[in-house]
Amino acid sequence: MPEWTILAIVAVVIVAVVIMIVRLHVNPVIALAIGAAAIGLMSGLGALGTVETMATGFGDTMAEAGLLIAWGVLIGSLLNRMGAIxxxxxxxxxxxxxxGVPFAIGVSFATYLQTIFVDVMIVLAAPLARRIAPRLGKAGVGIMAATFAISLETGIALMVPGIGAVMIAASLGIPIGQMLLWGFVVVVPTVIVSILIMTIAFRAGFWNPEGDEQEIIQDGDEPGGADADGRSGADAPRSVSGATRSIPVAGDGAQRSSVAVAEQEDEARRLPLLVLFAPLLLSLVLIAVGALLDIAEAEAPAMQFLGSPAIALLIGVIGTALIARRALGRTELERALVHGFKDAGQIFALTGVGGALAAVIAAGELGDLLTGYLGASAFAPIVLVWVFAAVLHIAVGSVTLSAMTAAGILAPVAASLGLNPILIGLAAGAGALFCIHVTSNTFWLLQSFLGQSVRGALKSVTVGVSVASIVALGMVLLLSVVL
Known part of the structure; x- marks a missing residue:
């Protein structure tokens, strides 16, 4: 098949997938599945070959990332129910x-709090962010909004257990422990430097409260605040079901239920904060130790078992569940677990279908074409990977989806470029951060919950995360000197 035909097929299908998602509002899982099937059929795999390749890609990806996603979501759901955030x-x-709190919040959100869904994190932390903002000066709202956007999105794309980072690792065959270690090396300075740049710019006049902020009108307990369920009035997104609870509103049973919930929350608050997060932190330490042993090629069977990501995060789930059982009681524990499994459903499907798309592309000749092009280019392959992911993100509007798609398409190329796959993965994640705009749910959540106008959100979210994308690219280029 001629080269131009292969390129045209993939290009047309990707454009069609973008149109389905952005314009026709087709669910990304369905759109990606249609795209994978179309590429397989039109590239000559045949009907049976396309189905088999998609199934293999789905299974291989879920084998790599499925348990990690499940355990991470459950830990996040339990921490959320205990009010830990x-x-x-x-x-x-x-x-x-x-x-100093923007930097502390930024590093926390971007690293060990990546088990919490972005939507949930914004809803829960927004009221506190609004209280902090006036103490940061006239540009306080912009600084806090940029902090949230930069840290949450950077963590998703580059830091395990962020969903995008897990998907990238699965697509490129990167050990999860190494993705965590090198992702941490890139994420922490990226978040700090990016927040500092945006803070300086906002205080220098880039932020104008009169035009960039707007009054929040909500139904919560306080103006612009969240109600007892962590929802901000009628505007709370339905996707944060894990942050809410159902309590009867009439009769003596309702009073007893409300009292019981209040008592459970008091019990959770009596536990030291470090105790609530200890299982999660232990999991991340175990994964990091396991990765270091792999890098050093050291033999320590017991530690390698405990440090394997699936086992380490399972330990985190068990530990967090035991704490939640004491703090919340059996009923609330079971409810939090049910919410966690429910929220994980679409992530499972998206991850698996992304693997199916990557497998179909890898089975064709596109990998050889990309290898020849990138190898012959005068530009650094890392920069081209970043540009490729950035263009995908501008079109699709989803950090996770563009990072996963870029990694999947580039997977066949990784071994031929002479680069460590971790560099390709981190470059893809960094590029996927570029130019978050109005197609992103995060954009609208931060715009509404932090009291920004659309113009303000374009500054704090679009510009802020784009700055982080460029800083992250610089960090990956520096890392390439070492790896």
Whole structure:
């Protein structure tokens, strides 16, 4: 098949998938599945070959990432139910003070809090962010909004257990432990430098409160605040079901239920914050130790078993569940677990279908064409990977989807470029951050929950995360000197 035909098929299908998602509002899982089937049929795999390749790609990806996603989502759901996020932000404010708290929140959101869904994190932490903002000066709202956007999106794309990072690792065959270690090396300075750049720019006049902020009108308990369920009035997105609970509203049973919930929340608040997060932190430490042993090629069977990501995060789930059982009681524990499994459903499907798309592309000749093009290019392959992912993100509007798609398409090329696959994965994740705009759910959540106008959100979210994307690219280029 001529080269131009292969390129045209993939290009047309990707454009069609983008149109289905953005314009026709087709669910990304269905759109990606249609795209994978179309590429397989039109590239000569045949009907049976296309189905078999898609099934193999789906299975291989889920074998790599399925358990990690399940355990991560469950830990996040349990921490959410215990009010751990709100307490953490309050503690960071007391510890670091107003000027230091954006950096502390940013690093926390981008690293070990990646088990929490972005939607949930924004809803829970937004009321506290609005209280912190006035203490940061006239540009406080912009600084806090940029902090949220930069840290949450950077963590998703580059830091395990962020969904995008897990998908990238699965697509490129990168050990999860190594993705966690090198992702951490890139993420922390990226978040700090990006927040610092945006803070300086906003205080220098880039942020104009009169035009970039707007009054929040909600039905919560406080103006612009969240109600007892962590929802901000009628505007709370339905996707944050894990942040809410169902309590009867009439009769004596309702009073007893409300009292019981209040008592459970009091019990959770009596537990030290470090205790609530200890199982999750232990899991991440075990994964990091396991990765270091792999890099050093050291033999330590017991530690390698405990440090395998699936086992380490399972330990985190068990530990967090035991704490939640004491703090919340059996009923609330079971409810949190049910919410966690429900929320994980679409992530499972998206991850698997992304693997199916990657497998179909790898089975064709596109990998050889990309290898020849990237190898002959005068530009650094890392930069081209970043540009490729950035273009996908501008078109699709989803960090996770564009990072996963870029990694899947580039997977056949990785071994031929003479680069460590971790560099390709991190470059794809960094590029997928570029130019978050109005097709992103995060954009609208931060715009509404933090009291920004659309113009303000374009500054704090679109510009802020684009700055982080460029800084992350620089960090990956520096890392390439070492790896």
């Amino acid at each position: 709100t307490r953490l932000v309050e503690s960071l404010l007391k510890l670091f003070g107003p000027k």
